Amino acid sequence: MVRVSDASPIWIRPARGARGPQPTHSRDEIVEAAIALADAEGLAAVSMRAVATALHTGAGSLYRYLSSRDDLLDLMTDRVAAGLRxxxxxxxxxxxxxxxxxxxxxxxxxxxxxxxxxxxxxxxxxxxxxxxxxxxxxxxxxxxxxxxxxxxxxxxxxxxxxxxxxxxxxAPPPAFxxxxxxxxxxxxxxxxxxxxxxxxxxxxxxxxxxxxxxxx
Amino acid sequence: MVRVSDASPIWIRPARGARGPQPTHSRDEIVEAAIALADAEGLAAVSMRAVATALHTGAGSLYRYLSSRDDLLDLMTDRVAAGLRxxxxxxxxxxxxxxxxxxxxxxxxxxxxxxxxxxxxxxxxxxxxxxxxxxxxxxxxxxxxxxxxxxxxxxxxxxxxxxxxxxxxxAPPPAFxxxxxxxxxxxxxxxxxxxxxxxxxxxxxxxxxxxxxxxx
DNA sequence: GTAAACTGCGAACGACGTTCGCGGTTTCTC
DNA sequence: GAGAAACCGCGAACGTCGTTCGCAGTTTAC
The missing domain is CATH 1.10.357.10 (Tetracycline Repressor, domain 2)
Incomplete structure (x- = not known):
């Protein structure tokens, strides 16, 4: 079993290998769903299960594309930074x-x-x-x-x-x-x-x- | 069952009621143990179970003194702020x-x-x-x-x-x-x-x- | 003396991130 | 073309987390 490993930063890691069936999803699709979730319900709502559900799949399947939730957060940050252009x-x-x-x-x-x-x-x-x-x-x-x-x-x-x-x-701090x-x-x-x-x-x-x- | 409720901020909530046996621990003792844990191993190490273990008790017992982990973090923050004096x-x-x-x-x-x-x-x-x-x-x-x-x-x-x-x-960011x-x-x-x-x-x-x- | 309110304790619940093994699919090599 | 190798989706499972709950025992108030 070979998944996306964490030997190198996610930015330069290939999205997929050369063999095997065509993936159903993509890193971009996952990151987009995660950003939509964060925009709508905040960062705490961005759980692997929630993102996977939005993509009609299981939480474990996301690890074909990402090596960890931290990777996903990194990708979200940089994807949003593209909005500065x-x-x-x-x-x-x-x-x-x-x-x-x-x-x-x-x-x-x-x-x-x-x-x-x-x-x-x-x-x-x-x-x-x-x-x-x-x-x-x-x-x-x-x-x-x-x-x-x-x-x-x-x-x-x-x-x-x-x-x-x-x-x-x-939010304004609670009254004293x-x-x-x-x-x-x-x-x-x-x-x-x-x-x-x-x-x-x-x-x-x-x-x-x-x-x-x-x-x- | 009456525990420490969260109707009002933790600062003005009485530590204990009038009846019942004398508590084994105290808010101060719990906060102190939590701070020691955070100093030694970081904030992620401050779990309810870890704090409870440091006090030789169970995680659930802490809820006799606090209503949530957020309360504990609030108390830790203010306790440390006392070090400004x-x-x-x-x-x-x-x-x-x-x-x-x-x-x-x-x-x-x-x-x-x-x-x-x-x-x-x-x-x-x-x-x-x-x-x-x-x-x-x-x-x-x-x-x-x-x-x-x-x-x-x-x-x-x-x-x-x-x-x-x-x-x-x-920590310094990883190399590019x-x-x-x-x-x-x-x-x-x-x-x-x-x-x-x-x-x-x-x-x-x-x-x-x-x-x-x-x-x- | 009895009832109410508290105590510690441990089991349990649901959610989380993550791992693993399975059967099936695609591609490379010979 | 045959077989091996690499990849896919999936679902069950593991360990940890915060938190809840019921039970048995203890102290106080009336």
Whole structure:
């Protein structure tokens, strides 16, 4: 019995061998079904059995195409990253270009909120994610700082984007009923004077961050 | 059969009723064992059965003290947040104070890396986390902006700290063996010229971020 | 003294990821 | 063309997980 083994990353592993009957399904079909499930009911609903049921087959059959559920999650992440295309062309100042790119990333996370929970895994940097990263590096070409600083800036940028996306998609925390709030004087004072919320938080945050990391 | 129900958050739920024999264990004891397990073997090792075994009992017995595993994770998070005490007293510029506070938070995440994976949950803002947040708000008292901006700045600060902590604790990604790297021209060019890495990345990132959010 | 509310315990349930062996199908090699 | 090798779908099964439940025993309230 030969199944899809995990000797090498899923990206460069052949989908099937040369002999045997033509497969009923395909990796793309499985990944598409899994993404539809995640979009509709969240990441927890993406179980091997659920994906298999959506494809009218059994859970064990999926292991003809994938070596593990982690592989499936990796493929989902990269497939969704393909939705970043077409890449916006850099125009104007590099920081402005990056803010546009970050906005596109944020829009993607809004469309597929479950991706946020897959980004912090060490695995799963696929070809599409690499292409996006490469494009962002291209937008940073005019900046005269070293490559290490650019890597750090892009990593921080992606992190901030996920922070914004998470804040948006997260449910509001439950009320503090039952807690003795007098122990938190600054907190109650702040709630008494909410102040006005600046609208362009995303832009200002990224501009401050990127300027500090690239030009200081 | 009356167990610990989930009608209200775990923080204000009484640990036990008035009648019945004296319990063998306690919430604190369970949380402590769970934290020790997470420190030693990671969050995945914190199963109800494993915690129960460490306490020489059965998994089902834990539900006399907790209503779910999520409750246990909430308690672990807040218990670890108590390690932020004693709070550093604000001194000098508010931004400088915040950077000191952020550094303390980073040190905590270094001691308990698994906490990072628990922070993005909507539940689990316990009294210790609230006290820390209140103290940070106090350090921001001299800043003349509105409370909403301060909330946003603190949320971003915590987010950036988790980004740094995650980057440190994450294993390096597997090599890109087998991928056609010529498709990523900027990436290979950047790897050819790594440049020099600035040492004070944490400070500069936070300073740029906080200044943009609080004073612009 | 009796009833109510609690205790620990262990078996059990359903869901999960994954493995395995089976019979059948396709392709390669001679 | 014959046979071996590799692959296919399928369904049962394994071990682990969080959680529920009933039972027997213990403590408290009235």
């Amino acid at each position: 077409p890449f916006p062309e850099p125009a104007g100042e590099p920081v402005d270009s990056l803010i546009v790119l970050a906005g596109r990333q944020l829009a993607l996370y809004r469309r597929h909120p479950w991706v946020i929970d897959l980004l912090h895994r060490p695995t799963g940097i696929g070809p599409e994610a690499l292409a996006w990263f490469d494009h962002c590096l291209g937008a940073l070409a005019p900046v005269p700082c070293g490559s290490a600083a650019k890597f750090e800036a892009l990593a921080m940028m992606t992190g901030v984007v996920t922070l914004f996306a998470r804040t948006e998609s997260a 009923t039952g807690l003795d709030l007098t122990v938190y004087p600054h907190l109650v004072a702040a709630f008494a004077d909410p102040g006005v919320r600046r609208p362009d938080l995303f832009d200002r945050t990224l501009r401050g961050l990127l300027t500090a990391l690239l030009y200081d | 004693p709070f550093p007293e604000p001194a000098g510029e508010p931004v400088d104070s915040l950077i000191v506070l952020a550094g303390r938070q980073l040190a905590l995440y270094r001691r308990h890396p698994w906490v990072i994976d628990l922070l993005h949950r909507p539940t689990g803002i316990g009294p210790e986390a609230l006290a820390w947040f209140d103290h940070c708000l106090g350090a921001l008292a001299p800043v003349p902006c509105g409370s909403a901006a301060k909330f946003e700045a603190l949320a971003m600060m915590t987010g950036v700290v988790t980004l740094f902590a995650r980057t440190e604790s994450a 063996t087998g991928l056609d790297l010529t498709v990523y021209p900027h990436l290979v060019a950047a790897f050819a010229d790594p440049g020099v890495r600035r040492p004070d990345l944490f400070d500069r990132t936070l300073r740029g971020l906080l200044t943009a959010l609080l004073y612009d």
